[in-house]
Amino acid sequence: xxxxxxxxxxxxxxxxxxxxxxxxxxxxxxxxxxxxxxxxxxxxxxxxxxxxxxxxxxxxxxxxxxxxxxxxxxxxxxxxxxxxxxxxxxxxxxxxxxxxxxxxxxxxxxxxxxxxxxxxxxxxxxxxxxxxxxxxxxxxxxxxxxxxxxxxxxxxxxxxxxxxxxxxxxxxxxxxxxxxxxxxxxxxxxxxxxxxxxxxxxxxxxxxxxxxxxxxxxxxxxxxxxxxxxxxxxxxxxxxxxxxxxxxxxxxxxxxxxxxxxxxxxxxxxxxxxxxxxxxxxxxxxxxxxxxxxxxxxxxxxxxxxxxxxxxxxxxxxxxxxxxxxxxxxxxxxxxxxxxxxxxxxxxxxxxxxxxxxxxxxxxxxxxx
Amino acid sequence: xxxxxxxxxxxxxxxxxxxxxxxxxxxxxxxxxxxxxxxxxxxxxxxxxxxxxxxxxxxxxxxxxxxxxxxxxxxxxxxxxxxxxxxxxxxxxxxxxxxxxxxxxxxxxxxxxxxxxxxxxxxxxxxxxxxxxxxxxxxxxxxxxxxxxxxxxxxxxxxxxxxxxxxxxxxxxxxxxxxxxxxxxxxxxxxxxxxxxxxxxxxxxxxxxxxxxxxxxxxxxxxxxxxxxxxxxxxxxxxxxxxxxxxxxxxxxxxxxxxxxxxxxxxxxxxxxxxxxxxxxxxxxxxxxxxxxxxxxxxxxxxxxxxxxxxxxxxxxxxxxxxxxxxxxxxxxxxxxxxxxxxxxxxxxxxxxxxxxxxxxxxxxxxxx
Numbered sequence: 001x002x003x004x005x006x007x008x009x010x011x012x013x014x015x016x017x018x019x020x021x022x023x024x025x026x027x028x029x030x031x032x033x034x035x036x037x038x039x040x041x042x043x044x045x046x047x048x049x050x051x052x053x054x055x056x057x058x059x060x061x062x063x064x065x066x067x068x069x070x071x072x073x074x075x076x077x078x079x080x081x082x083x084x085x086x087x088x089x090x091x092x093x094x095x096x097x098x099x100x101x102x103x104x105x106x107x108x109x110x111x112x113x114x115x116x117x118x119x120x121x122x123x124x125x126x127x128x129x130x131x132x133x134x135x136x137x138x139x140x141x142x143x144x145x146x147x148x149x150x151x152x153x154x155x156x157x158x159x160x161x162x163x164x165x166x167x168x169x170x171x172x173x174x175x176x177x178x179x180x181x182x183x184x185x186x187x188x189x190x191x192x193x194x195x196x197x198x199x200x201x202x203x204x205x206x207x208x209x210x211x212x213x214x215x216x217x218x219x220x221x222x223x224x225x226x227x228x229x230x231x232x233x234x235x236x237x238x239x240x241x242x243x244x245x246x247x248x249x250x251x252x253x254x255x256x257x258x259x260x261x262x263x264x265x266x267x268x269x270x271x272x273x274x275x276x277x278x279x280x281x282x283x284x285x286x287x288x289x290x291x292x293x294x295x296x297x298x299x300x301x302x303x304x305x306x307x308x309x310x311x312x313x314x315x316x317x318x319x320x321x322x323x324x325x326x327x328x329x330x331x332x333x334x335x336x337x338x339x340x341x342x343x344x345x346x347x348x349x350x351x352x353x354x355x356x357x358x359x360x361x362x363x364x365x366x367x368x369x
Numbered sequence: 370x371x372x373x374x375x376x377x378x379x380x381x382x383x384x385x386x387x388x389x390x391x392x393x394x395x396x397x398x399x400x401x402x403x404x405x406x407x408x409x410x411x412x413x414x415x416x417x418x419x420x421x422x423x424x425x426x427x428x429x430x431x432x433x434x435x436x437x438x439x440x441x442x443x444x445x446x447x448x449x450x451x452x453x454x455x456x457x458x459x460x461x462x463x464x465x466x467x468x469x470x471x472x473x474x475x476x477x478x479x480x481x482x483x484x485x486x487x488x489x490x491x492x493x494x495x496x497x498x499x500x501x502x503x504x505x506x507x508x509x510x511x512x513x514x515x516x517x518x519x520x521x522x523x524x525x526x527x528x529x530x531x532x533x534x535x536x537x538x539x540x541x542x543x544x545x546x547x548x549x550x551x552x553x554x555x556x557x558x559x560x561x562x563x564x565x566x567x568x569x570x571x572x573x574x575x576x577x578x579x580x581x582x583x584x585x586x587x588x589x590x591x592x593x594x595x596x597x598x599x600x601x602x603x604x605x606x607x608x609x610x611x612x613x614x615x616x617x618x619x620x621x622x623x624x625x626x627x628x629x630x631x632x633x634x635x636x637x638x639x640x641x642x643x644x645x646x647x648x649x650x651x652x653x654x655x656x657x658x659x660x661x662x663x664x665x666x667x668x669x670x671x672x673x674x675x676x677x678x679x680x681x682x683x684x685x686x687x688x689x690x691x692x693x694x695x696x697x698x699x700x701x702x703x704x705x706x707x708x709x710x711x712x713x714x715x716x717x718x719x720x721x722x723x724x725x726x727x728x729x730x731x732x733x734x735x736x737x738x
Contacts, residue, residue: 217609
C-alpha cells in the first residue's frame with residue numbers, strides 16, 4: 001500500500017546516453033519496484049528505446065527538452081545557460097516535489113552547481129559533500145568529501161562526519177558507525193589546522209556514531225573506520241589512487257596468469273573462485289556518488305558506466321529516499337546544535353569566553369583557538 | 370681506483386635496531402662495494418653483531434653514543450635535546466665531510482628536522498621534500514613530497530618538479546622524464562590556487578624533463594608520468610592509500626586461492642608465476658625515502674623493514690651520491706634562475722611589470738597573479 005516513488009532521470013547525461021540510462025532504469029525496475037520514472041531529454045531518442053521495453057514504458061513519462069549539458073561545460077556556464085537542459089529540469093522536478101530524487105551520469109561540476117543552486121543545503125549544513133562507498137578488508141566504508149569542496153574548514157569536516165555517520169546508520173544499517181579523520185599520522189601534532197580543530201570538536205560532539213580519531217591513507221582500504229572524513233581534494237585523490245591501484249593489480253594478475261602454460265592451467269582451475277572476487281570488487285557495485293547535505297536527494301552515476309552500474313546508482317538514490325536520510329540529518333543537526341547552544345558541548349581547545357554563535361557548530365577560527 | 374665512500378648509519382633507528390641495520394649493511398656490502406660504514410650508536414650492542422660478520426667488521430667503525438631518538442619524540446624536542454643522539458651524530462658526520470651520506474630507519478619527523486637544521490637546503494631550494502619511487506603499470510615512477518611539507522606554495526611545487534626530474538634523469542636514467550602535477554581533474558579550472566600557479570610556471574620553465582600537465586590519482590599507479598609532484602599532505606595520503614590497496618588486493622587474492630580445493634590446485638600450478646609478481650611488488654624493493662634538496666644525502670628507511678629493505682635504502686643513498694644528484698640540482702636551479710633573471714622565462718599569468726626578484730623562482734603570489 002506504500003505510495004509509488006517518482007524518480008527524475010537526466011536521460012542525456014553520460015557517455016552512452018540515453019541508451020544506458022533507459023536500460024539501467026529497466027534493470028532497476030526489477031530490483032527496486034514501486035517506482036515511476038520521468039526521463040528528461042530528447043523525446044525522439046528516448047521514445048524508441050522505451051518502445052522496446054513495454055514494462056518500463058508503462059511506468060515512465062518523458063519530459064522533452066532539446067538541451068543538454070556537455071561534459072566539458074564549466075559549472076558556472078552550465079548554471080547560467082542550462083536552464084532548459086535535461087539535467088536542470090530533472091533537478092527542478094525534485095525542488096517542485098514532482099520527483100523524490102534525481103540521478104544523472106552527466107558533468108559532475110555542473111550537477112553539483114545546479115543542485116546546490118536549486119535545492120539549497122539542509123538546515124545546519126554549510127556545504128554539501130560528495131560521498132561514495134567502496135570495498136574494504138572488513139566490508140564496505142563510506143568516504144566524503146570526494147571533490148565538491150577543495151578546501152574545507154573544521155565546521156565543514158564536522159558536518160561531513162555527521163552526514164557520513166547518519167548515512168552509515170540509516171542506509172548501511174550500522175548501529176554505531178566509527179568515524180575517522182584522514183590525516184598523515186595518528187599523532188595529534190600533525191596535519192592542517194582545520195583537521196586538528198575538527199578533531200577537537202568531534203571528540204566532544206555527540207555523533208550518531210563514534211569518533212575514532214585520525215586515520216592514514218592505508219586505513220581507507222583496510223576499513224579501519226566505517227566513515228572516512230576528508231576535504232574534497234584529498235578525498236578525490238585518495239579514491240582515484242585506490243581505484244587505479246586496484247586496476248594495476250588486476251592487470252598484473254592477468255599478465256601473471258598468462259605468463260606460462262602452468263599459470264594458464266592454474267587460472268582455469270581457480271576461475272570460479274576468481275569470478276567471485278571479480279564480483280566483489282566490481283566497480284559497478286559501487287557506482288553512485290551521493291550529493292549529501294542538500295534539500296533533495298541527488299546521485300551522480302559514473303559517466304562511463306553500463307546499465308548495471310546505472311541501475312545501482314538508481315537504487316542508491318531510492319535507498320536514501322526510503323530510509324529518510326535527509327530527515328535524520330535535519331534531526332541530528334538540530335540535536336547537536338541544541339546541545340552546543342546549551343553549553344553541553346565545548347571543544348577542548350575552545351576559549352571559555354567564546355561568544356555564542358548562530359551557527360550550530362563553531363567555525364574553524366573559533367575551534368582553532 | 371675510485372675513492373672509497375663512507376656512509377654514516379644511525380644504528381639505533383628503527384623497530385629492530387641495531388640488528389637490522391648491521392645485517393642490512395652486510396647485505397649492501399655485496400651489492401654496493403667500495404663503501405666503508407660508520408655505525409653511530411651503542412657500541413656494546415653493535416660490536417657483538419659485527420663480531421659475527423668479519424667481512425663487514427673490516428670496513429666498519431663504531432662511533433659510540435648512548436643516546437637515541439625515540440619513535441614518538443616530537444621533532445622540535447629531538448632537535449633541542451638530541452644533540453648527542455646516534456641520529457644527530459650521523460648527520461653531523463655528513464656535514465663535517467666525514468661521511469658521504471646518512472641512512473636512518475628512525476623517527477621521520479626528527480630526521481627531517483635535524484637534517485634540515487644541520488645540512489641546510491641547497492642554493493635555490495626553499496624547502497626539502499621527501500621522495501620515493503613505486504611500481505606502476507609502465508615501470509617505476511617517483512613521487513614528491515611525501516610528508517615533509519603539509520602546505521606548499523607554487524614555488525615549492527616547481528622546485529619539487531625540478532628535483533624530481535633531475536632524480537629521474539641522474540638516478541633512474543630517463544633522458545626526458547615527464548612531470549605531472551597531482552590535481553582532481555585535468556581541466557585548468559580545478560584545484561588549489563598554488564597548483565594552478567605552479568602549472569603556469571612549469572609550462573614555461575625549461576625543466577630537465579617535460580611538463581605533462583595535471584594528472585589525477587589513478588594516474589599514479591598507471592605510471593602516466595615519471596615524476597608525480599604534489600604537496601606533502603596529499604602525497605602522503607596517496608602513497609599510503611596505494612600501499613593499503615595493494616595489501617587489500619593481496620589479502621583478497623590469498624583468500625580466493627584458499628576458497629576451494631580447485632583454487633588451491635590452481636595456485637600450486639601458478640605458484641612460480643606468482644613468485645615473480647610478488648618479487649615485482651615487494652615493498653622492500655621500494656624502501657628508502659630520499660630527503661631531496663639538502664646539502665647532503667639523507668635517506669630514510671622504513672622503521673619496520675628487514676635487512677633486505679635496509680640494504681636497499683643504503684644502495685639508494687649510494688646511488689644519489691655516486692650519480693652526483695646534488696651537483697646536478699645546483700646546476701639546474703642556477704640555470705633556471707639565470708633564465709628567469711634574463712627575462713627568458715615568464716609565466717603566462719605573470720604581470721609584465723613584475724619587479725625583479727632575488728629568488729630564482731617567482732613566489733606563489735607573483736605566479737598566481
